[in-house]
Amino acid sequence: MSASSVTSESLSGNAGSNGPMHSDASAAPVRIVDLANELDLSIATISRVLNDSPAVRPEVAERVRTHALTRGYVANRLARSLRSRTRSFVGFLVPAIENLAYSIAADACAQYVSRSGHQLILAISGDDPELEFNALRSLAEARVGAVIVAPSPSMTAGSRKLLAGMSVLEFNRTAGLSKNMVLCDERAAFIEAARHLLDLGHESIAYIGTTDAVSNGRERLEGVREELERRGKQLRQTHIRLLPPTEGDGYQAAQELLSGPDLPTALLVGSSSLSMGVARAVRELGIKVPEELSLIVYGDSQWGQLFSPQLTTIMAPYREMGESAANLVASILSKDEKEPAQVVRMHAELLLRGSTAQPTNMSRRT
Amino acid sequence: MSASSVTSESLSGNAGSNGPMHSDASAAPVRIVDLANELDLSIATISRVLNDSPAVRPEVAERVRTHALTRGYVANRLARSLRSRTRSFVGFLVPAIENLAYSIAADACAQYVSRSGHQLILAISGDDPELEFNALRSLAEARVGAVIVAPSPSMTAGSRKLLAGMSVLEFNRTAGLSKNMVLCDERAAFIEAARHLLDLGHESIAYIGTTDAVSNGRERLEGVREELERRGKQLRQTHIRLLPPTEGDGYQAAQELLSGPDLPTALLVGSSSLSMGVARAVRELGIKVPEELSLIVYGDSQWGQLFSPQLTTIMAPYREMGESAANLVASILSKDEKEPAQVVRMHAELLLRGSTAQPTNMSRRT
DNA sequence: TTGTATGCGTTATCAC
DNA sequence: GTGATAACGCATACAA
Numbered sequence: 001m002s003a004s005s006v007t008s009e010s011l012s013g014n015a016g017s018n019g020p021m022h023s024d025a026s027a028a029p030v031r032i033v034d035l036a037n038e039l040d041l042s043i044a045t046i047s048r049v050l051n052d053s054p055a056v057r058p059e060v061a062e063r064v065r066t067h068a069l070t071r072g073y074v075a076n077r078l079a080r081s082l083r084s085r086t087r088s089f090v091g092f093l094v095p096a097i098e099n100l101a102y103s104i105a106a107d108a109c110a111q112y113v114s115r116s117g118h119q120l121i122l123a124i125s126g127d128d129p130e131l132e133f134n135a136l137r138s139l140a141e142a143r144v145g146a147v148i149v150a151p152s153p154s155m156t157a158g159s160r161k162l163l164a165g166m167s168v169l170e171f172n173r174t175a176g177l178s179k180n181m182v183l184c185d186e187r188a189a190f191i192e193a194a195r196h197l198l199d200l201g202h203e204s205i206a207y208i209g210t211t212d213a214v215s216n217g218r219e220r221l222e223g224v225r226e227e228l229e230r231r232g233k234q235l236r237q238t239h240i241r242l243l244p245p246t247e248g249d250g251y252q253a254a255q256e257l258l259s260g261p262d263l264p265t266a267l268l269v270g271s272s273s274l275s276m277g278v279a280r281a282v283r284e285l286g287i288k289v290p291e292e293l294s295l296i297v298y299g300d301s302q303w304g305q306l307f308s309p310q311l312t313t314i315m316a317p318y319r320e321m322g323e324s325a326a327n328l329v330a331s332i333l334s335k336d337e338k339e340p341a342q343v344v345r346m347h348a349e350l351l352l353r354g355s356t357a358q359p360t361n362m363s364r365r366t
Numbered sequence: 367m368s369a370s371s372v373t374s375e376s377l378s379g380n381a382g383s384n385g386p387m388h389s390d391a392s393a394a395p396v397r398i399v400d401l402a403n404e405l406d407l408s409i410a411t412i413s414r415v416l417n418d419s420p421a422v423r424p425e426v427a428e429r430v431r432t433h434a435l436t437r438g439y440v441a442n443r444l445a446r447s448l449r450s451r452t453r454s455f456v457g458f459l460v461p462a463i464e465n466l467a468y469s470i471a472a473d474a475c476a477q478y479v480s481r482s483g484h485q486l487i488l489a490i491s492g493d494d495p496e497l498e499f500n501a502l503r504s505l506a507e508a509r510v511g512a513v514i515v516a517p518s519p520s521m522t523a524g525s526r527k528l529l530a531g532m533s534v535l536e537f538n539r540t541a542g543l544s545k546n547m548v549l550c551d552e553r554a555a556f557i558e559a560a561r562h563l564l565d566l567g568h569e570s571i572a573y574i575g576t577t578d579a580v581s582n583g584r585e586r587l588e589g590v591r592e593e594l595e596r597r598g599k600q601l602r603q604t605h606i607r608l609l610p611p612t613e614g615d616g617y618q619a620a621q622e623l624l625s626g627p628d629l630p631t632a633l634l635v636g637s638s639s640l641s642m643g644v645a646r647a648v649r650e651l652g653i654k655v656p657e658e659l660s661l662i663v664y665g666d667s668q669w670g671q672l673f674s675p676q677l678t679t680i681m682a683p684y685r686e687m688g689e690s691a692a693n694l695v696a697s698i699l700s701k702d703e704k705e706p707a708q709v710v711r712m713h714a715e716l717l718l719r720g721s722t723a724q725p726t727n728m729s730r731r732t
Numbered sequence: 733t734t735g736t737a738t739g740c741g742t743t744a745t746c747a748c
Numbered sequence: 749g750t751g752a753t754a755a756c757g758c759a760t761a762c763a764a
Contacts, residue, residue: 027531029509031741042751047743055749072527077507078444079741082756089508096473103469107462110490111497119504122488124476131477138485141443142455143395161438165393247668279672302613303669306645397757408735413759423733445757448740 030071039067050075077119087145090118090329092171093135094150095127100300101272102150105171105322109148112326118145118333127152127244129159136162146329148182151175153213167332171325172316174215179341180332182325184316186216189348190223193268193296193314196350198231200358202266202294206239208253208278209270217242220270220298238262243274250277258285258293265294265359272299279307290357301351309354316348396437405433416441443485453511456484456695458537459501460516461493466666467638468516471537471688475514478692484511484699493518493610495525502528512695514548517541519579533698537691538682540581545707546698548691550682552582555714556589559634559662559680562716564597566724568632568660572605574619574644575636583608586636586664604628609640616643624651624659631660631725638665645673656723667717675720682714 032050036043041064048056049064077088090113094102110120123139125132132152136159139147146167155175168178197205207224210217221242225235241257243249250273257264258281269275275297287293289309296312297304304311324344398416402409407430414422415430416439447454456479460468476486489505491498498518502525505513512533521541534544563571573590576583587608591601607623609615616639623630624647635641641663653659655675662678663670670677690710 029506029531029741033741043742044744044751044753045749048750051743057749060749072531074503074506074528074531076448076509076741078448078509079756080743082442082444082448082758083741083743085743085756097463097469097476098466098473100464100466103463106488107464107490110463110488111492114500114504119487119508121485122472122476124473126477134480137440138480140440142485143442143444162440165395165438165440276668276672283672283674302642303672306642306649306669307672308649308674398759399757409758410735410737410760411733414734417759421733426733442757445740446759448742448756449758449760451740451759 029076030073031076032073035064035068035071035073038071039064081143087143087333088118089121089139089142089144090326090333091121091123091136091139091142091144091147091149091166093123093125093132093139093147094171095125095152097122097124099272100302101172101316101318104318105325108319108322109326112323113329116326116330116333118330125152129154129156132156133159133162140166145333148325148329149177151177151214153211169325169328169332172216172321180328180343182321182328182344182346183216184321184346184348186219186316186348187223187226189314189316189350190220190268190270191227192350194224194227196312196352196356197266197268197294197296198227198233200266200294200356202359203233204239204262204264204359205233205235205266205268206241206257206264207235207268207270208241208243208250208257208274210245210274211242217270224268224270236262239264245271245273247273247277247280250274251281252277254278254281255285258282258287266356267293267295269295269297272297275299275311276303279304279311283307289355291360294356294359296350296356304351304353307355311355312353313351314348315351317346321346395442396439397442398439401430401434401437401439404437405430447509453509453699454484455487455505455508455510456692456699457487457489457502457505457508457510457513457515457532459489459491459498459505459513460537461491461518463488463490465638466668467538467682467684470684471691474685474688475692478689479695482692482696482699484696491518495520495522498522499525499528506532511699514691514695515543517543517580519577535691535694535698538582538687546694546709548687548694548710548712549582550687550712550714552585552682552714553589553592555680555682555716556586556634556636557593558716560590560593562678562718562722563632563634563660563662564593564599566632566660566722568725569599570605570628570630570725571599571601571632571634572607572623572630573601573634573636574607574609574616574623574640576611576640577608583636590634590636602628605630611637611639613639613643613646616640617647618643620644620647621651624648624653632722633659633661635661635663638663641665641677642669645669645677649673655721657726660722660725662716662722670717670719673721677721678719679717680714681717683712687712 032043032046035046049061081088097103113120123135125135129152133156140162148169148171150172163177170178170181209221212218212221228235241253243253269278289295298314301313301315304313398409398412401412412430415427443454463469479486489501491501499522506528514535514537516538529543536544536547575586578584578587594601607619609619635644655661664680667679667681670679
């Protein structure tokens, strides 16, 4: 909180209900019983109206509805859920909401779950097992009907135990937590990307990605390795960097890889945060793309368009994934009978832009 | 949901409690009364232990605690809040969580409110008055203890009425909803930016920003205009574009402005989404920055570093703002006595990078 | 120090 | 069709 100023403005004599806005935030909410008294009806009737029960005379219903509106009645979900044993919250546990992938997914997801009458509660693990546990615990306390979770690499036993008590939907990453999943086909996407580079004639391809402890990190690496081997090439150990997904790590790894002795002619990046760092390093090293190096990044398509040249990008359909997760959850919550588990696999696209080309003799060989 | 494949995998005979993981998600949660029966104690005693009441024999407390742990007891917040009349949720209403500013703020905020035992519920308005109302209603139903809100430009009367019943904290934007605010000094930031351009010798400065219906959009524009006038310059009407904050709008506005007859030598952008579009347009038009045009953007510092040259950027301390909001909310929720309203004003920094320079005769005059 | 009993706001089960 | 009334899971005033 470096540069900030805090001004305390006393509200002075604010006893009476003055001020056109700023009404009493402490005024007790109106309850069903209030409406009942005011209309000289029973709480049962009011409740029925509010729940659209047909068993109430239309004129009475109308009277109740208008009165509820004018009095600004807002149902108490806590009491409602408690009594009716229904669950109105849905949890969404992500590693980091700053990650555009998750923020887009969360946006779509929130919108769609609200459409089915639920409220999304966002929880953030920071990929930290302890924070993750706390977050899950908090969701459990809120009695979420379901939780959509992108599990951290090393989830604790405690977290798993909590999840065992909820209906869970794995999102983007898998860790054997559920039979319901919304994923995208990372392996196929990276196979496609590798093939693209191979087709251009690259022989020396490097990969910077995230730790293979998390499912999609693993899939990405495997996709690249698989395609290379299928073509009789090798993904050499010196051309692989597996790191935590931060901009800084990507920057450092690229710096190191691209100023080392064994220069690749193409570089494939397997994480959006890493991609940003890699791009920065490439820019600072003054490497000409694609003449000296072909580059394929992952994730966000936005800034990739600002780089010169525009970056060829692997992009997953985050919005659709979030939407899909919301719909799946809705279907799980509607029918309490055990549904057959569903696995939704989305296709990640390879956006061909200007950062890949045939290797030239300008390539930065030593 | 263009390219996706849905696989239905039947769970087959999954009747018995088999499967090491995937335990019964439908098992009823253990309640206080369960613990009480199993330990042959009263529910009052259990409750006291779980609330750290000192009025219970330490050995009993220990016995209860361990038993609760082994049984995997998770308190029911709904019941707890209902009975104790405490509020454990905090709402955070943002226009768009894809906006890095809000996602960073939400992250920090979620972390800090959870530290004080609360759970953040994220709500998204999409700057749409109707969605905003629904979101607020949903938060009201969840009986949030407070709501941190970045109001949409044209909030409905209904929304205002709802907010009147809650304790609200305005975030980043103001609309006369509360006396508690966490803002940043947009005006000062844009004065500083304008001064920087004027000091470099620019005479013809353009501004692309958001509609002045929203408070900070207004402040930004006013800051620029104020500083220019103080220096005897004019922010001409033809050099102003006020738009919705989308990448596309920024792109289009910049295209238009920078290929028109009355070319500015410097361009100031007042929104992060607009900034991306402007940058893309500048790049596509092949305008040399800063030789032909000095450019100052707003918001995200990350991709601004990838542009060539790196972009001079006005950046607000989103993380600190989120943290600050969380702390303010915590202090509001802890003491129910009417606190003096607090206004926190943070300083937005001007990061001088490579996109601004003196105007040259290379400047794109007609 | 512990237990009994009441109520939070709502829905659901009965009667009428 | 409508109205009493019990119960959801928990905290708490009061009794013991």
